[in-house]
Amino acid sequence: MTGPLTTSPCAGVAAGTAFLSGSGPVVDFGPGAVARIPGHLAAQGARRVLVVTDAGLRAAGVVDAVTAPVAAAGVAVEVFDAVRGNPSVEVVEQGAEHARALGLDAVLALGGGSSLDAAKGIALLAPSPGARADGSGATPAAGLPVVAVPTTAGTGAETNGFGVLEDAPEHSGTRQKVYCGDASVVPRVAVLDPELTYGLPAGATAATGVDALVHGLESLASRGRDPMSEAFAAEAVRRAWTWLPVAVADGSDPRARAEMLVAAHLAGQALTRSGLGLVHGLAHALSLHTGAIHGLALAAVLPEVVGWSLDADPAGWGRAAEAAGLPSAAALPDALGGALEAVGTRVSVADLHAGPELYAELAATALADPVSRNAPRHPTSADELVTLVSRC
Template identity: 40%
Template sequence: MMFDFFSVPRICFGPGKIAVLGDLLQPLGPRVLVVYNGGDSALAKVRDRTAAAGVATTVHRQKGEPTVADIDAGLNVARVDGCTGVIGVGGGSAIDAAKAIAGLLTNGGTALDYMEVIGAGKKITQPAAPWIAIPTTAGTGAEVTRNAVVGEPSKQFKASIRSELLLPRVALVDPELGVGVPADVTAASGMDALCQCIEAYLSTGASPLTDALALKGVELAWSALPLAVADGTDIAARSDMALAALISGVCLTNAGLGAVHGFAAPTGANYPVPHGVVCAALLPHVLKANASVAAAKGNSVTRLKCIVLGGIIALQTDRPAEELHLAAADAVLDLNQKLRIPQLSTYGIKEGAVESMVSLARKASSMKFNPVLLSDQTLQDILRSAL
């Protein structure tokens, strides 16, 4: 057995933890670029604490999922203002943008120079400028991942800048910062965290460490997500979801993901659909396909893992094994309906786009970690089922 395991040097977790930010700023230098999205409350708390610590700030708003142009624009702002460190505040989009900007500050060049699949794929060779990740949503786990996801509209694709040298100095996770997040964003983000735990567990890159973490993340998210959506002020539910999202980030950066996120790369780049909605809509159909192919092909490891997921998620451990391996897919479909996750056709994805989207999804780095080989016809059927 062989595996590598990457981790953020320090994680500060818990309600009210934003209070310690001032104590963490010294390595970032005299001026930081604050990259943020979402509400202004978290930004105000960050600026209060940077000001109290005598650290100057330049604020850069990230609108939507980051593109190559966004990263290059933020990088220019940081260079012009002489920023020596970076803080990412908000959802995965803000944190991925902060991560990429911090990396390019010390490595030079532009985003496309380092992007996988659609860029030059150059290696990051220098540690990123010191930066801190402060998530306000519980979804991507970007605060502990070693890749920054960036879109390029002209290429109809999203891809990663990837290196362990991009990891933040600190992931500061305060669940109270998520209290003002709307219910629909909480639902979509939370489904992304659940999906990442599930896909990392089934991934061909999984290890005993990621398996243990992923199953805990599934357990937390499955219980807490409906509560956090129903009552955004439920700090216990917010805390469990924040931990599940963090776990999902640790798992994906060490184990990889699968076909759901393979589809997410071109889908998010070509249609105005939130990343978490893509993942939620596709997850039950990918789960069902993986379980069915594993059973048909005699893939005992994947089939057993599907059974374990069925037992945890569906809580139907009294069902026969031949049914239990499909139970997780059915339960996720039910959860989507409960959380009012829209179908992908809501965002303009139509039958005529299915074949081209499958062709693009094949190129995504996540697809190579799917536990079984899915045919083009199966992938087309999956996408049609989510429309």
């Protein structure tokens, strides 16, 4: 069978389309799942573990709460908490050198997407002194085993073996996003404990939740989608559309926190198979050039980019609309604007300090980003993309 499964505008990719789907992490989900981390590390033969996290989580006591049972189980713990938002190539290389010097044999990634992305890069580079996070240098050997513990419901970074890093001009000659990773650092276990997300403020809950939602939406319209990615993405959108407003309104709602953590993980599983699109390409560019929070950068361009690309993939966007409970793909742009407004993330590129003088740079950076290649519609020129940005 090579034709569409149905004539509905919400038709997915034909089941006859060839695809290859690899394995992902073992998932340990549930309140209190962090108590089982020592067992997961033991299964990997870990005796000396590097915890990759950020200073905020350490100051809040989250790091101690997670690592105390690990240390009690006889595992030596070293904490590297230098990760910041939009993690850099330099920080990853510093962390890898630290792990190498101490002879550590596993990585425990704890935090939001930035910490998880950095941890995967550190795990990859640690056994290979000549390798670089920007892809230069020696080809890295297999990385250290990773156990990932997300503390936000957003990136789904625990599902795959790559990280998005920032390469600063002084390091590479140009400011750009680089992708660092390998199949060997796909987390062996993803520990999804919704209790770790209870203390996340409303603004951060909204921004990270928007990321999860966009992962699902773009995966459904990606040129790289397959039947498995569609299934993961549709369920992620369904859950995030329903539960993100609840989690933002009441951060202690246990079901909302659990549903959003599952939504983010499902969306991560989807994007790992399908790739994303131009919403992420432009958001990466905004973060690079303005320092904008990733979720807000996505929100700034989401309704306009979706509206601009609807006709290029009515089936993909129709499936996204169906998952959100909307009558048609045509309803998506306005509904997305309303959803962003409801969780306090309805912003423009101007709100993120990107004026007309930056539009050409944003367009050039987005066009050069590999993530944009999976978009259902590609700009015919940089000028066309500049015009689109000016409407965001």
